[in-house]
Amino acid sequence: MQIRWYHSLTLRLLLLFWALLFAVASSGFLLAIWYAQPETAKPLPQEVQETLSPLLSDQVTFSSLTPGRLLAGNYRVAAAVTPEEGPNRLQLEPNLANTHRRELLRQLDADQPQQLRLPNGMLVGPFVLNTQRILLIRPLSEDERVDQQVNSERAEQAQTMVLLFGSLLIAVLLGIWLVLPLKRLISATREIAAGAEKLHLKRLPRRTDELGELARALETAAHDLKVSRDAQRRLLSDVSHELRSPLARMQVALMLSQDDENPDANPHLTQMSRDVDRLGTIIERILSLSRLENGLVKLDPQPVNTHELAKILAADLAYVDAKYGERVLVLDADWPTTATDDELLRLVIENLVRNALQYTAGIIELDCVRHDDKHFTILVRDHGDGVPEAQLAQLFEPFFRGDPSRHHKAGVGLGMALSLRAANVLGGSVTARNHPEGGLEVSVNLPIVPMDTIIDDEPTDTEAAEQEPQESN
Amino acid sequence: MTKLLLVDDDAELSSMLEQILTKEGYQLTLAPDGEIGLQRALSGSFDLILLDVMLPGIDGFQLLQRLRQQLRSTPVLMLTARGDDDDRVQGLELGADDYLPKPFNPRELVARVKALLRRTPNTSVRPEPLEYAGFHVNPLQNEVRCDEQLLELTPTEFDILRALVQGKGQVVSKDQLSVAALGRQLAPFDRSLDVHISNIRKKIEHNPERIQTVRGRGYRLLQLA
Structure with missing residues (x-):
């Protein structure tokens, strides 16, 4: 859906910023005006009046007093008004008239003599001289100037505070407004990566702006991913079916052509039979690898005691071949219990151990190191010849074999690759090094996941885990 | 003569399997697709049904589901060509007794068939009814009542529950249960027994947790308080 220009986030952000900056600026401005207001007029103190009155009575002789004229002391005439009509009825000191005309006029009308502090002086009056009413002004004393200074500073501080806290x-507010949806989008992206089809976006997709568009795009992406994942799964199972059916027929046909009494009489048929088995294994491994790489493996996390798991694995291997049982040694160490998919973890370790069983002859040690509360490493160490340093990294590549001459004896060359992919799916990694005292040591680094992350605590019930998400839809 | 039904659309494989199984002394009936397979399975009285998953028309899972609604007592062995472990578990959840992934060794197939047929109870011995933890097992009728209520169990589920009741609260190991119910040792990493147990629990109305999982060892019945 195309976003209409008036729904666009750019416009919204612009308007919002503008409105908010405007609000802050105007509130600061109003505050400044509030503090900058001149002080209210106060009644003229008695002693000032007493000092001035003789001076003023002396001036009666003057026909008129014009503004700017210096009277006794440092008092000047600020304004004068005569009762007669005429162009000179009202005379104001020009500088004062520019800045404080209103205050001058108001004070001229006052009943009693007052004093009013202005930025440039103390205004005193009105005084009545014959026919004239006059206002006087004197410069501010040092104390008064300081007081004035403090007042204007306070106004500035208030302005700064308003701007600071307002902004x-x-x-x-802006952060919350912008970041909350972004956080939700981030977690939705994680949900997509984890393979969810239904995203927890709340009302976000219904928003009309770019964030809403992004949310809807994510929903579409999640759906498309699900569709393509399903297609991939179908393709995998189809390929698997198409490859396995002829193999199954070959196997049965081989058995029919073999002599019942002595199945190994024809070595060619025996060889073919082995290769058919091998092909079956390769197909199964490739499919498992592909499922792991394409995120098609459903994880079923449950509390797993890793020591127990290692011991069961060793016992199972002993069941497969008694010689294996003698060679696999599970060491007593600080094995943690973690919430993980036990099938997949077993796959990781089993492939490493089987690999070691196949390529070396000695003992294989299973050890565990717990680094802290969050990480542990399972070590699979053999006592063989090790691997040339240059080939260590290649060990985990599909179909890589260290020694090409052993192609036929060994497995299909996918075990280590499977281990690595499975460990990745479990949130871990696998690395290999040559042990200083000989032999190859493969480390499986895994996170320790606390138990409370598991919702379903019934370990055998696979269906409960599968049904839950459907019910919540 | 023991009668088997093979439902598989792979005609060539079917005819070869027919040769092998006939040689073993079984009478094999073939069904090339799901519809015919379901019809034959319901009309004939077979001792065992071999069922492929990928079938034209109704697939193996649907067939099994519909079959189990009417016919509980016939053992079903699923032949899965798909490698997905989910598929194997799904088949067991729908009431299959065992599964064999393709490609399989035909000798393994014969062994599984024999195992599944072998544990059909021998009527010449007169087994006594058993009772424990609210379960009442009647081996003659192949019936289990739980709190007086009849449980509709597949043959495998019946055998598992009977082995547990015989254990009288002792832990019965997974291997013992597997031998009793599937006629074979449990392969490493085989979860089919867990699925069967989970299926039985679903059929028990009150307190299904009386079948207790003993981690790493097996299962046992808990006497109700």
Whole structure:
């Protein structure tokens, strides 16, 4: 869906920023005005009036007092008004008239003499001289100037505070407004990566702006991914079916052509039979690898005691071949219990151990090191010849074999690759090194997942885990 | 003569399997697709049904589901060509007794067939009814009542439950249960027994947890308080 221009996030952000900046600026401005307001007029103190009155009575002789004229002391005339009509009825000191005309006029009308502090002086009056009413002004004393300074500083501070806290509040609001949906989108992306089809986006997809569009795009992507994953799964099972059916027929045909009494009489048939088995194994391994790589493996995390798992694995191998049982040694170590998929973890270790059983002759040690509360490493160490340093990294590549001459004796060359992919799916990694005292040592590094991350605690019930997500839909 | 039904669309494989199984002394009936397979399975009285998963028309799972609604007592061995472990588990959950992934060694198939047929109870011995933890096993009728209520069990589920009741609260190991119910030792990493147990639990109305999992060892019945 195309976003209409008036729904676009750009416009919204622009308008929001604008409105909020405007609000902060205007509130700061209003505050500044509030503090900058001149002080209210106060009644003129008695002693000032007493000092001034003789001076003023002396001036009666003057026909008129014009603004700017210096009177006694440092008092000047600020304004004068005469009762007669005429162009000179009101005379104001020009500098004061520019900045404080209103205050001048108001004070001229006052009943009693007052004093009013202005930025450039103390205004005193009105005084009545014959026919004239006059206002006087004197420069501010040092104390008064300091007081004035403090007042204007306080106004500036208030302005700064308003800007600071106002902008902080706006930043927090904007942050929440922008980051909450982003957080949700991030977790939705993680859900997609984890293979979820239904995303937890709440009302986000219904938003009309770019964030809503992104949410809808994510939903579509999740759905498309599900579809392609399903297609891949189908393809895999189809390929598997198409390859296995002829193999199954070959196997049965081989048996029919073999002599019942002495099945190994014809060595060619025996060889063919072995190769058919091998082909079957290769197909199964490739499919497992492909399922792991394409995220088609459903994880069923449950509490797994890794020591127990290693011991059961050793016992199972002993069951397969008694010689294996003698060669696999599970060491007593600090084996942790972690929430993981036990089938997959077993696959990781089993492939490594089987590999070691196949390529070496000595004892294979299974050890465990716990690094901290969150990580542990399972070590599979053999006592063979090790692997040339240059080939260590290649060990985990599909169909890689260290010694080409052993192609026929050994497995199909997919075990290590399977181990690595399975460990990756479990959130871990596999590395190999030559042990200083000889032999190859493969480390499986895995996270320790706390038990409380598991919802389903019934270990044998595979269906409960599968049904839960469907019911919540 | 023991009668087997093979439902598989792979005609060539079917005819070869027919040769092998006939040589072993079984009478094999073939069904090339799901519809015919279901019809034959319901009309004839077979001792064992071999069922392929991938079938034209209704697939092996659907067939099994519909078959189990009417016919519980015939053992079913699933032949899965798909490698997916999920498929194997799904077949067992729908009431199959055992599975064999393709390609299989024909000798292994014969062994499995024999194992599944062998544990059909021998009527010449008169087994006594058993009772424990609210389960009442009647081996003559192949019936288990749980709290007086009849449980509809497949042959494998019946054998597992009977072995557990015989254990009288002792832990019965997975291997013992596997031998008793599937006629074979449990292969390493085989979860089929867990699925069967899970199926039985689903059929028990009250307190299914009386079948207790003993981690790493097996299962046992808990006497109700």
